[in-house]
Amino acid sequence: MPKYVFVYHGGGRPESPEDVESVMAAWSNWMAGMGDALVDGGNPVGMSKTVTSNGIQDDGGANPVSGYTLVNAPDMDAACEMAKGCPILENGLGTVEVAEAMEM
Template sequence: MPQFVFAYHGGAKPETQEEGERVMAAWGAWFEQMGEALEIPGAPVGMSKTVSASGVADDGGANPISGYTVIKADSIDAATKMAKGCPMVVDGTGSVEVAEVMEM
């Protein structure tokens, strides 16, 4: 079954412990809902650097990622449907880019 990367954009660091617990519960519930489709839960990431032939930019690029997850699904449409349940999508604070992992 194909694998897909969910690259998260946006979101915000919780400002209180209570908010952090609420956010983690929402992510945990979403991961549980995906069941065996969840291959690698992933993690949030810090600010990135963009490396190109012209040098290194410290700004994270035009749309820096804020985290990632790897899932398995029958198709990109099925993966996209799963991504719609992402807590950042549901609460309007971010988006999910869905891309198939290509076998080499």
Template sequence: MPNFLFVYHGGSMPESQEEIDKTMAAWGKWMEDNGSNLVEPGNPVGMSKTVSASGVADNGGANPASGYSVISADDIDAACAIAKSNPMIVDGSGSVEIAEIVAM
């Protein structure tokens, strides 16, 4: 079964303990529900830099990544179905970019 990289865009850090608890519960449920497909739960990421031939930009680019996961699924459509239940999609705070990891 192929693996897929989920790159999260958007979202925000919870500000209160109540928001932290709610966010952690939602992610915990998503991970539990998709445990058989979860290769690497991933993590949030900090601000990124974009390196190109013209130099280094400190702004994270046009759509900076906010985190990642690695999922195993039958195909990209199945991976998209898993992403639809992701907390960032359910609460409308962000998006998930999905790409198959090509074994070399």
């Protein structure tokens, strides 16, 4: 079965301990709902650097990555349906980019 990468952009970090607990519960519930399709729950990521032939930029690029997840899905449409439930979408501050991890 093909694997798909969910790449998260935006979102935000919870500010209070209560917010952390609520956010973690939402992510845990969403991931548990994917069952065996979840390959790697991934992690949030820190600020990235962009490496080009002209050097290194410290700004994280035009749309910095904030995390990732790896799932199995029969096709792109099914992967996108799974991504629709992602908690990063709830407040309208984040997006999920879905891409097939191509077998080589």
